Amino acid sequence: MSTPTLEKHSDALDAAESGASHLITVTLRIRRFNSEVSDEANWIDYQLDIDPKERVLDALHKVKWEIDGTLTFRRSCAHGICGSDAMRINGRNRLACKTLIKDINPEKPITVEPIKGLTVLKDLVVDMDPFFQAYRDVMPFLITKGNEPTRERLQSPEDRERFDDTTKCILCAACTSSCPVFWNDGQYFGPAAIVNAHRFIFDSRDEGGEQRLEILNDKDGVWRCRTTFNCTDACPRGIEVTKAIQEVKRALITRRF
Amino acid sequence: MQIHKYDTVIVGAGGAGMRAAIESTKRSRTAVLTKLYPTRSHTGAAQGGMAAALANVEEDNWEWHTFDTIKGGDYLVDQDAAEILAKEAIDAVLDLEKMGLPFNRTPQGTIDQRRFGGHTRNHGEAAVRRSCYASDRTGHMILQTLYQNCVKEGVEFFNEFYVLDLLLAEVDGVQKTAGVVAYELATGEIHVFQAKAVIFASGGTGKFFKVTSNAHTLTGDGQAVAYRRGLPLEDMEFFQFHPTGIWRMGILLTEGARGEGGILRNKDGERFMEKYAPVMKDLASRDVVSRAIYTEIREGRGCGPEGDHVYLDLTHLPPEQLDAKLPDITEFARTYLGIEPYTDPIPIQPTAHYAMGGIPTNVEGEVLSDNTTVVPGLYAAGEVACVSVHGANRLGTNSLLDINVFGRRAGIAAAEYSATTDYVQLPEDPASVVVAQVEGLRNSTGKERVSEIRNALQECMDKNVMVFRTEQTIKEAVEEIAHLRERYKNVSVQDKGKRFNTDLLEAIELGNLLDLAEVMAISALARKESRGGHYREDYPNRDDINFMRHTMAYREVGADGTESIRLDYKPVVQTRYQPMERKY
Numbered sequence: 001m002s003t004p005t006l007e008k009h010s011d012a013l014d015a016a017e018s019g020a021s022h023l024i025t026v027t028l029r030i031r032r033f034n035s036e037v038s039d040e041a042n043w044i045d046y047q048l049d050i051d052p053k054e055r056v057l058d059a060l061h062k063v064k065w066e067i068d069g070t071l072t073f074r075r076s077c078a079h080g081i082c083g084s085d086a087m088r089i090n091g092r093n094r095l096a097c098k099t100l101i102k103d104i105n106p107e108k109p110i111t112v113e114p115i116k117g118l119t120v121l122k123d124l125v126v127d128m129d130p131f132f133q134a135y136r137d138v139m140p141f142l143i144t145k146g147n148e149p150t151r152e153r154l155q156s157p158e159d160r161e162r163f164d165d166t167t168k169c170i171l172c173a174a175c176t177s178s179c180p181v182f183w184n185d186g187q188y189f190g191p192a193a194i195v196n197a198h199r200f201i202f203d204s205r206d207e208g209g210e211q212r213l214e215i216l217n218d219k220d221g222v223w224r225c226r227t228t229f230n231c232t233d234a235c236p237r238g239i240e241v242t243k244a245i246q247e248v249k250r251a252l253i254t255r256r257f
Numbered sequence: 258m259q260i261h262k263y264d265t266v267i268v269g270a271g272g273a274g275m276r277a278a279i280e281s282t283k284r285s286r287t288a289v290l291t292k293l294y295p296t297r298s299h300t301g302a303a304q305g306g307m308a309a310a311l312a313n314v315e316e317d318n319w320e321w322h323t324f325d326t327i328k329g330g331d332y333l334v335d336q337d338a339a340e341i342l343a344k345e346a347i348d349a350v351l352d353l354e355k356m357g358l359p360f361n362r363t364p365q366g367t368i369d370q371r372r373f374g375g376h377t378r379n380h381g382e383a384a385v386r387r388s389c390y391a392s393d394r395t396g397h398m399i400l401q402t403l404y405q406n407c408v409k410e411g412v413e414f415f416n417e418f419y420v421l422d423l424l425l426a427e428v429d430g431v432q433k434t435a436g437v438v439a440y441e442l443a444t445g446e447i448h449v450f451q452a453k454a455v456i457f458a459s460g461g462t463g464k465f466f467k468v469t470s471n472a473h474t475l476t477g478d479g480q481a482v483a484y485r486r487g488l489p490l491e492d493m494e495f496f497q498f499h500p501t502g503i504w505r506m507g508i509l510l511t512e513g514a515r516g517e518g519g520i521l522r523n524k525d526g527e528r529f530m531e532k533y534a535p536v537m538k539d540l541a542s543r544d545v546v547s548r549a550i551y552t553e554i555r556e557g558r559g560c561g562p563e564g565d566h567v568y569l570d571l572t573h574l575p576p577e578q579l580d581a582k583l584p585d586i587t588e589f590a591r592t593y594l595g596i597e598p599y600t601d602p603i604p605i606q607p608t609a610h611y612a613m614g615g616i617p618t619n620v621e622g623e624v625l626s627d628n629t630t631v632v633p634g635l636y637a638a639g640e641v642a643c644v645s646v647h648g649a650n651r652l653g654t655n656s657l658l659d660i661n662v663f664g665r666r667a668g669i670a671a672a673e674y675s676a677t678t679d680y681v682q683l684p685e686d687p688a689s690v691v692v693a694q695v696e697g698l699r700n701s702t703g704k705e706r707v708s709e710i711r712n713a714l715q716e717c718m719d720k721n722v723m724v725f726r727t728e729q730t731i732k733e734a735v736e737e738i739a740h741l742r743e744r745y746k747n748v749s750v751q752d753k754g755k756r757f758n759t760d761l762l763e764a765i766e767l768g769n770l771l772d773l774a775e776v777m778a779i780s781a782l783a784r785k786e787s788r789g790g791h792y793r794e795d796y797p798n799r800d801d802i803n804f805m806r807h808t809m810a811y812r813e814v815g816a817d818g819t820e821s822i823r824l825d826y827k828p829v830v831q832t833r834y835q836p837m838e839r840k841y
């Protein structure tokens with residue numbers, strides 16, 4: 001095997017490897033709410049020095065660990081796979097752990113607020129129960145009939161590819177809480193639940209598609225979607241959410257999936 | 258304070274906890290307590306696959322898998338347990354497929370398999386395709402599939418309930434399981450869960466290191482709770498450093514990248530693993546590869562201005578292959594390093610990844626209070642436990658396997674136990690320890706901050722007990738940890754409230770990390786040999802005569818209240834494989 005000429009570094013690699021961190025001063029403008037202190041939410045500014053290659057989550061930790069321990073937010077994995085830290089950063093839903101300071105114009109105050117449409121419990125923490133209830137309502141599990149085979153069920157790579165995109169969902173709620181229909185009517189299933197229904201409706205092994213489609217044919221189902229593409233823009237996993245919803249709509253009309 | 262009553266209580270809702278819950282909910286009234294939401298658990302971060310000798314793409318069998326697991330663990334593996342792991346792997350994978358897991362497929366439609374470190378054909382001849390995978394998000398798919406099936410089975414979850422104590426009660430001279438005590442994060446309320454059986458499945462403890470692939474929430478909670486109740490911790494000196502973490506950040510880049518053909522290179526572009534592992538090369542076991550990387554760095558062949566990392570080179574692989582097989586990790590490189598893995602090598606360094614040790618159990622998941630005695634009603638499975646199927650070094654893809662095989666076993670055993678036994682009476686004032694702990698921290702006026710002590714602990718652990726250890730570095734760690742434990746007594750929190758007090762939560766987590774760091778360092782100091790993930794530069798060879806045995810660490814409290822650690826040892830179960838020199 002040939003040895004690549006590693007001397008020819010790209011500028012991007014050189015930049016990534018430059019050890020020296022140059023700190024910049026940023027203002028984090030955070031929407032704070034704690035019912036134990038006040039009934040009102042308010043914006044509070046925090047100034048901190050941070051390497052622009054760090055994440056917004058790192059900035060939030062700096063505030064919590066060095067300035068104000070009462071700041072409250074959820075987080076776990078810190079690299080975009082657990083879905084804990086969806087929040088509204090500069091007016092857009094993102095994961096704090098997948099958003100680097102340098103990518104969001106640190107010249108101006110960075111606004112951080114909870115995702116919309118779900119009750120705020122404290123600071124950036126919202127009540128996730130309605131979100132998970134909508135998920136559970138679409139029967140998000142494989143439904144099969146008859147006897148189980150001894151070995152695995154067969155599925156061609158093409159059939160597997162059919163629903164690959166929607167298996168990426170991490171249930172962070174960035175999509176659902178970016179949807180204007182969901183903001184106005186919390187009864188709407190929301191994009192994340194539909195994405196997870198899609199994941200099973202288009203799985204060749206599943207035999208519960210009709211049941212799920214009936215659930216989504218409900219007045220609070222897929223027909224509420226106004227195709228604003230907010231969900232697709234918001235998805236930190238790059239799932240084509242609106243496309244998935246459209247595919248479910250089409251399946252409802254044609255009953256083919 | 259609320260009191261709840263369940264037959265079976267499961268602590269933790271990652272892979273092991275949910276796999277157990279699926280079994281125990283069918284057989285007993287079960288509650289699952291998790292300090293997160295189930296789908297936030299760190300099982301979801303696992304990438305590369307789950308080992309099982311399905312032989313879908315080439316000849317393979319569970320006996321070879323057993324051997325690889327034992328050799329991978331540098332012969333500290335209990336061989337009866339490894340045999341169960343490898344045998345039951347096949348059904349564990351098939352069960353997940355039937356639950357709906359979207360594995361990648363072969364052209365024939367069966368589950369596809371790929372190569373992984375240390376997994377070989379016919380006892381080390383060459384790499385074998387044994388890892389069943391779903392792109393590079395196998396753990397994510399396992400976590401999602403198990404949660405989906407928990408929804409299907411109607412498993413009862415208590416989300417954001419943090420378990421702070423285990424209740425044991427003496428019945429006829431025997432310590433039996435009575436329940437657990439939990440802190441409800443949303444309200445600050447204390448809950449007592451009376452239970453006939455308790456399963457700990459609360460995950461690892463990697464957060465005592467700074468550069469780690471572990472989530473912020475992996476703070477050894479289950480291990481610490483059990484340890485404080487007088488139960489031993491087994492083999493805590495064995496911690497795995499995964500070779501390919503993103504430089505400085507520690508974010509995991511799957512071994513599957515090397516399984517797909519990725520190559521490690523030093524600053525000269527040399528494929529250095531050829532020197533260290535002539536047969537398996539980049540797919541040698543993780544301890545071997547991590548040591549090789551640090552050897553390259555120490556000898557001046559590291560990359561970058563400070564020569565403190567090496568490269569994971571994927572540039573020779575077709576972009577279509579990267580997109581299909583490794584989409585997440587290539588995206589991590591783009592997001593966090595701003596580089597393009599199609600054309601740039603990825604700067605990496607070993608990252609603290611996995612605790613081989615933990616709460617000792619037998620193969621049914623029953624927790625042991627010494628080398629042989631079972632604690633009736635108490636179970637553990639997954640990373641929190643030590644069966645021991647991983648010995649001194651776990652093979653890649655064997656942890657997703659472990660949580661499924663032993664999660665299932667623990668779930669069945671616990672539920673069957675609860676079906677045939679009565680509740681043990683709760684101790685008087687069952688929440689007293691937890692109330693004292695929580696209120697003590699909330700009301701403390703001490704001047705120490707959680708973040709400062711935690712940073713100091715992480716720096717100390719990275720410096721002294723990482724890939725290379727000596728008596729001197731471990732002693733430094735022991736001293737520093739003792740000092741930090743003193744400082745911790747004066748720790749205080751700024752948030753004095755009841756609702757979602759994560760400031761308080763982090764303080765409790767730090768206490769757990771400090772206890773476990775001390776156990777790790779003391780266990781490492783006493784093990785004067787090198788084996789698997791525990792490498793002593795002052796004792797570079799494996800010493801089967803003196804150290805072919807598991808470490809058992811017990812917390813001792815003297816009459817004057819002083820704490821110390823007592824070490825004991827437990828024999829390794831050997832069945833058919835005699836220890837040999839380990840070469841890859």
